[in-house]
Amino acid sequence: MTDPVLSVRGLTVTLPREMDRRHAAENVSFDLQRGEILCIIGESGSGKSVTASAVMGLLPAVMKVAGGQVLYAGRDLLAMPEAARRALRGRSLSMIFQDPLSALNPLMTVGAQIDEVLAAHGWRDREKRTAKVLDLLTEIGLPDPPLLRHQYPFRLSGGQRQRVMIAIALALDPDVLIADEPTTALDVTTQAQILELIRTIQRRKGMSVMFITHDFGVVADIADRVIVMEKGLLVEQGAAAQVLTAPEHPYTRRLIAAVPRLRETDRVAELEAPVILRVEALHKTYRSRSGFLGHTRVVPAVRDVGFELRRGRTLGVVGESGSGKSSMGKVLMKLTDADGGRILLDGRDILPLTEAEFRPLRPRIQMVFQDPYASLNPRQTVGASLTVGPVAQGMVRSEARARAAAILAQVGLDPSAYDRFPHEFSGGQRQRVGIARALMFDPEVLIADEAVSALDVSIQAQILELLAQVQAVRHLAMIFITHDLRVASQICDEVLVMHKGRVVESGTPARIFRAPEQDYTRRLVAAIPGSRWDSAA
């Protein structure tokens, strides 16, 4: 069991001085055994990615290795001259990244990008390289390699792009593959396929994988051993089964407790609550006219969707990217036009209303967005962001101010938040601001579009709790759009499963996730990472 391919000894990486802590990683030591998958798990800022980058020698310029060793094949990588290290990169140690679109050069064909790594490591014969590229594309399961190698990355789907990244990383049969959140940006079903691919190749080649993730479900699916990191420190390590079922460190326990799980039972709901929102036969088709005289591209995004939402209840809308769930949210908010159907808000059809006619109704239906940073004006204080809407709706400024203070307290923020700017807050705090902004209008319907998807699990749990609490107090109806079925099962009373614009299945979460009727839903549920661990827990 002690045959380490890579040994990290006392690795310390310093942060630039103005940061809130001195070290991105501090005195981190671990071994990567031959032929194992080692997961490094932690929340954002835990130093897991920094550790991986330090091993690869790809730290951003502002971070410096202050001490320690990274031993590979008997040599300390950190003490090596850069040229020698470079010769190992891509050949002995490879890396794949989180976002496969931005990780590929947009101006080069995927074939050329695979070819490049071969050429960089001494493959001079062009024909041999081309043959190898075709082999690799076949090996990672991409269709029609001879055609595909001439494609540019933007033509490929997210999963295909990540496969290309894997082909680049595996081109020269490295001993170590470092995977930095390689499935985080992917849909659940694609994630499951990519995890499967990594596991298959790892077994076939006896390669060692250092897999960085924030998702315990993923850990449960592929890890042999686990390292848990918190604030730059390695707090726990051990065999996967042991860490997952009997975590020792309190931080690990907290993390595992925060992981959303598929619930066995549904929330108890009062059925007689009045219907606030009824949607009938909603249609939305995107038509992109290209140029003048250009032919039209027609993409049906929402097809014949209908549902009923009662006060105080939460409707989950789940599906993969492109399923039409976000388009539906936009149509409901009247941020974009629909092509047919009715949206009855408290009995009144809001779909035919003009922007001016709808404006007085806007406060009643509000939205919380996915990216709390991008959806707040960076040059406005939180107070200004909160009050600008209500004031525009006719609220007196002093009243808006008092209301903002009360709501900030309700979402668990300090009153001083009023005068601060968005960048001064953490991701979770910003999402609290986003929720506060929506609550300023005292809405009856709240649409949350992937509102917790960008957050760490522990923060995610807090925000979900906040939403539930706000809902209970205000008797809000909520539409919760998410790709994460576990989250949906936590918070929803009813779930719509969308696929290609249609609702394929609907029902209570326990029914949908425990006894799915449609093939598509079954595929989605089967792809949830960590499902085996889940049912065991």
Added chain:
Amino acid sequence: MIRYLLSRVGQSLVLLFLVSLIGFMVLNLAPGGPLSQFALTPGMTKETLDRIAEQMGLNRPLPVQYADWLWHLVQGDWGKSFRDGRPVLTIINGHLFATLLLMGSSTLLSVVIGTWIGIRSAVRQGSAFDYIATVAAMIALSIPTFWFGLVSIFVFSLWLGWLPAGNMYTVGDGSLPDIAIHLIMPSFVLALVNVAVWSRYMRSATLDVISQDFVRTAQAKGLAPRRVLMKHIVGNAMVPMITLAGMQLPTLLGGALVTETVFTWPGMGRLFLDSLGYQDYPVVMGLLVFSAVLVLVGNLLADLLAAVVDPRIRLD
């Protein structure tokens, strides 16, 4: 693709029409008019002036004059100079080479130098080089071209005597080395502002690319730093530069006008000023339309080239 080209050409024709219409109106708003030069001739009478006006068609209403000019233009007849009666196209043609030579060499200079400064500033962000380049660009942008031209003449021609003060060639010579020596100062002076602009844009474009994930991927592949820089960083940073090059064309033409005047360079810019002075409307209008065509064609080529380089840009 063909549809895109057709629509671009259609848009360009509309633009050209507007440019010529506005140009024509502005010209005729100016006091004096083409006849004023004859009016100063001793012994000129009202009758003679009227006769000249009649011969030149200047006694007709302005819309008729414009329509007549446009009608001839679309048939390929750009009109004749009021000054010497030569066809406008012939006159422009006589000055075209000089301007293209000046613009071409100065563009080459500004692209090469500006790109180099921009990349180096970005790669060594915050270094002394970056700092000096920033300040120098600011100075270069705030110096008027004519002033810089005059100072260069003063220093390099009068003081040092290294370079000729003006013209395109020595009378009676006109060999390639002779033209090259004459070209040095005007093309550098014209390039100065563009180097500044180009280096600033190149710096920020490079900085945008440097922090992108695919650069890290390139490093993770074990590529040599030079290849990472040239193929991955510069390759991507150049895409917006292509569009910029197209957009810089009008500035370049305007700069050429000043530079040619300062260095008595026999190009279109000087022709334009001279013709304006003589109120030689057919030549002025011809130059206006001709430069507009240059700019529009240049921009179209830039957009086509950008689409060739970046597959994500779709032209349809």
